[in-house]
Amino acid sequence: MDANCISYKDTGFFSQTVIDYVDDAPALRPFYGYRPDMDGFAQLLAAKKVVADRRVLVDVLTRQYNAITHIDGGLTKAPLERIKELLSADTYTVTTGHQLNIFAGPLYFIYKIVTAIKLTQQLKAQFPDKNFVPVYWMASEDHDFAEINYTNIGGKKVHWWYEASGATGRINPDSMRQALNQYKGVLGLENHALPLAQIVEKAYTGFDKLADATRYLVNALFGQYGLVVIDADDIAFKKQFAPIIEQDIIEQNSFKHISATNQELEKLGVNIQVNPREINFFYLLDGLRERLVFENDTYKVLNTEIAISEAELKAEIAEHPERFSPNVVMRPLYQECILPNIAYIGGGAEVVYWLELKANFEHYRVDFPILILRNSGLVIPKKTSAKIEQMELSPVDLFKSADLIKNDWVKKHSEHMLSLNEEWQQLQSVFEKIKQRAQKIDPTLAPSTEAVSSRLKHAIDNLEKKLVKAERSNYQTRLEQVEQIKAELFPKNSLQERAENFGLFYVKWGQQFIDELIEHFEPLDFKFTVLSE
Numbered sequence: 001m002d003a004n005c006i007s008y009k010d011t012g013f014f015s016q017t018v019i020d021y022v023d024d025a026p027a028l029r030p031f032y033g034y035r036p037d038m039d040g041f042a043q044l045l046a047a048k049k050v051v052a053d054r055r056v057l058v059d060v061l062t063r064q065y066n067a068i069t070h071i072d073g074g075l076t077k078a079p080l081e082r083i084k085e086l087l088s089a090d091t092y093t094v095t096t097g098h099q100l101n102i103f104a105g106p107l108y109f110i111y112k113i114v115t116a117i118k119l120t121q122q123l124k125a126q127f128p129d130k131n132f133v134p135v136y137w138m139a140s141e142d143h144d145f146a147e148i149n150y151t152n153i154g155g156k157k158v159h160w161w162y163e164a165s166g167a168t169g170r171i172n173p174d175s176m177r178q179a180l181n182q183y184k185g186v187l188g189l190e191n192h193a194l195p196l197a198q199i200v201e202k203a204y205t206g207f208d209k210l211a212d213a214t215r216y217l218v219n220a221l222f223g224q225y226g227l228v229v230i231d232a233d234d235i236a237f238k239k240q241f242a243p244i245i246e247q248d249i250i251e252q253n254s255f256k257h258i259s260a261t262n263q264e265l266e267k268l269g270v271n272i273q274v275n276p277r278e279i280n281f282f283y284l285l286d287g288l289r290e291r292l293v294f295e296n297d298t299y300k301v302l303n304t305e306i307a308i309s310e311a312e313l314k315a316e317i318a319e320h321p322e323r324f325s326p327n328v329v330m331r332p333l334y335q336e337c338i339l340p341n342i343a344y345i346g347g348g349a350e351v352v353y354w355l356e357l358k359a360n361f362e363h364y365r366v367d368f369p370i371l372i373l374r375n376s377g378l379v380i381p382k383k384t385s386a387k388i389e390q391m392e393l394s395p396v397d398l399f400k401s402a403d404l405i406k407n408d409w410v411k412k413h414s415e416h417m418l419s420l421n422e423e424w425q426q427l428q429s430v431f432e433k434i435k436q437r438a439q440k441i442d443p444t445l446a447p448s449t450e451a452v453s454s455r456l457k458h459a460i461d462n463l464e465k466k467l468v469k470a471e472r473s474n475y476q477t478r479l480e481q482v483e484q485i486k487a488e489l490f491p492k493n494s495l496q497e498r499a500e501n502f503g504l505f506y507v508k509w510g511q512q513f514i515d516e517l518i519e520h521f522e523p524l525d526f527k528f529t530v531l532s533e
Contacts, residue, residue, distance in 0.1 A: 011399045093340055141168075186504070
């Protein structure tokens, strides 16, 4: 594939806060730690204090990987080697996280992991005396099944029809047969369809937990690169986090610190992504994940009859910490407590909500990781590339509206002069003379002259639009390709990575698709990557 990179700003799909973070805007500096560059990593590595219990981490990860070795032990060799490295004080993790979307959900699920893998390779080259392990954190405790039970592939929506409750990682995927058959049907039979069909078949029929199925799928795609998949829904991990669970529920520290930070961010015009609650933990049982609230001196679990005193709460956290599940604002702190982590890779919205959290990290004396905006990409198949080349469109042009692309193309290729800019400049000169003459007669006439000039400018602009529109009709057949290109690359006017599944790209290129992404993505360049076949 050929790669071209453009600025995120030129795509029009990223918030101003994200652009400001990438551009190192001074106003945002108080809300994160070190800059996302090699100098920032050098500074963090020199100061990093790991609070994670490395032995517990290795033991739990080894046990979790044992759950998938019965299907294909060969797939787990590289991750198991990387897991062993985590015992060393010179080994650190680079983490990305996502929900357990079936069939890996939209393309950016894949892009997040590729960014983590590529960054660890670059960090190893920069700091050869240390080791860096890419980690995919499964959001296995998330309970929003409606966000993960479908994917879009080849213009078709594959849906897992099932009524689920509780943590999604604990759901048995045995009811996925209809969705599985539908997905495999879209893959077809050509090229690399069969290997991918076998992977998803094994993933969703070989395990009784969605978390294990997802680990197998992700490992089949990325295990050879040393990616380690972690499921934090584990009692051993929760025991480490128990002191913070108790303190935060009782003292409501996260609510205080994050609320105060959000007020400061709002003053800067930042669109707040998440708002903390007084208690930022759920109560978790099989089939149940409900908010914990404090009412009338009692801790209650919403939509249940469960109600306990503070003393009973402390006892339960000590005996059953696995029953307490962090929400979106406490999960990052949990992550940094159980991993020797130095970087978190997320999408634009994630980067913004992490900016809300630094004060809470400081309160609990946990190092804040370096925030990395994940790589974004647009994959252009050969057929579409040919159309783009024929239309002489640049990578930046692709992100413009269809109307703007058409207008620019017509102006560039028309035999007629469609721009009235030169004529308007001449008219401006005339009006400047009129304005000066009017001012000599009566200074109060200057605004009237300006008003006439503005109305004429508006009329000239409308006339130019009519000229372009008239000329567009002469190129209707050619311009229809613009609509086709936009529809193929931006489904429903959204970024391809937010809508399309990776499946058909894998069918076409196989594992080479992953290799190409790893080759061309540059995690610290902060550019949008356009890949053309």
